[in-house]
Amino acid sequence: MTMSDATKRTTGRRSTAVLLGGLAAGAVLGAALGVAGDTAGDTSVKDQFRSAFTPGAVEAESLPMNRIVVTEP
């Protein structure tokens, strides 16, 4: 038995196409904005920009990508 055989048996899952963001295009998260044909659309665009900004500086080093801290048990 090869390694790949073992993997298949372990997962037992058929390969399917996964779409990232299938819900996002207007269905759930898009509900905040008017969609095409919505007469309130113009106002919605401006509204979202009006409330989009949160002031404040982020420390550049606050989320280091390459630093893993290992502590003694």
Place this chain on the structure above:
Amino acid sequence: MISPALRITPAAPDPVEVDPAARAGWPVVLVSMPFMDIDWPSIQLGLLGEIVRGHGFPVRTLHANLDFAVRIGAGWYRQLGGRKARLVAEWLFSVEAFGPEAPDQDGRLLDDFAAELADLGDDGDGGDSGGRDWRERLLHTRRVDVPAYLDRLAADPMWDGVKVVGFTSTFQQNAASFALARRLKRDHPEMVTIFGGANFDGEMGPEWVRAVPGVDYAVVGEADTALPRLLDRLVAGAPAAAEPGVTCRVGDEVVTTAPAPPLRQLDDLPAPDYTEYFERAGRLGLLPRTGPGGVPIPFESSRGCWWGEKHHCTFCGLNGSTMLFRAKSPQRMADEFVTQARRYHSFRFHGVDNIVDMGYLKDLFPVLAAGGVTYQIFYEVKANLTRAQVRTLAQAGVTQIQPGIESLSSRVLRLMRKGARAAQNINLLRWAAYYGVEVGWNLLYGFPGETEQDYAEQAALLPHLVHLQPPTGAGRLWIERFSPLFGQSPSRTPEASYRYVYPPTVDLAKAAYFFEYDLPGALPQSAYSALVKETAAWVDTWSTGRRPALTYWSSPGLVQIYDGRHPGAEGTYTFEGPLADLYAACSDRPIAATAVHERLGGSLTVAQIHEAFHEFADRGLMVLDESLALALALPAGPPR
């Protein structure tokens, strides 16, 4: 003084036949004089030396520029060599090149251009200036260092028995080369001098042969074939006048023959030999303390310009007679990198190409990336590279590029015939920053047909781009020989300082490369003040070590943009739904509203998209370039 007339002859059909053994009796020295860069070897010497050696001539190369750098101090040398305006480096060698005929014996140049030269002198060498001001220092270099250097160089026993000396000359190498030739001719009247390089292209070569007695022959155009054929004629005692690409004096005439068609099969060229550079630089203490691994190895993977063949950028004076684009095969280049790295123990490579062969993005760079090599390669590229292409370059080890950005106005770029839009230029800066590729670029202005609005818009744009690598500066274009603008500038005159270097017997209209001009339709300097000011502010920001940030996190239906470009105004924008997806859709490349509409599946109308574009642009989060929009923020996280 002899003032020969110019005659153009048809080319001789065939090379002369020479007994190969006879070539062994014709030692050749190929020289690179100041102010060739000292931090890497001369590809001209490395390549032509190998070619001439391959034809059976005893040849040695001589990076004589290094000796001068050691004499005057490497920092001072770099400063002088880097100062192309006002030809101050040429002026230093003028008296030794032309003797009593030199025009500026007492140094009027220093008074007449004092405002532009006064910052010379502080070279960072730790006190080399000895407390002298810049005038004293330049005069000392000219009156003491230059003659002493030339005397010592000319007295070297290496010249004994040498039959031919070849000089390669680009930018500010003419006067020093003429000065050494004059001394060698004085001490060895039978010695033959051959000059070539960019300074001898077009009508410049014949004029230098006519006007400078120390120049016996000039090779005009590419020398790979012409130089060994000329040497064979000298060996055979055959007249050289009809040799393609060769100019010489015959009696009272200067005879020039058109160059042969440029070499097409660049794979036929040998890999350049830089052994002498490394030996000499090592002996003189000019190699990096860390060893040769810090020295960029010059390479040439192509010649000409595939863009210029179709649309010659209006200001570009490169490729005087050889715009035809030719490239080495990907396999040959891969092999050459490996060979040169092994030979010289360096992983740094510097392409002298005018523009990268786009075929390499499929056939060469992926091979380098897959091979796991860790090179640091410099290339000149065209600015309209895509994100994927920049990633490919980065993965292959291309760490520095020079993309010829020149402007951030699509209108001005069209006037230049650059073939790229402002949004493409900015997009290249974005992805280069993202993938860690350093970009060398600058802003040019002064083109006929510009408007004040072009520059008001650019000046307003620059503060939004400070998270990207700044230009080295903003400056008025120069008129270079061979550029289309050269022909469109009726009142052009050779740059003023040429007359402080060369005797009046030199016809500078034929010999000069840089020109002053009054282009019809160009704006006054005041139109560019705001651009120059904003450019300086951008450069200053980066010079402090602070790297302004504009990054975004993205998930379908959600984008957060952190704006840390300007101290005191930092903050985070959060967008949800189609607006978030719109911003993400504008990140890879400049995109039109109609294309965004399709990408979003119609969740926003085209009118809403236009409105959103303007809202993003008003906040400096997006740039609008006519019908195209481009997100300015970079994706957060490690590059992928």
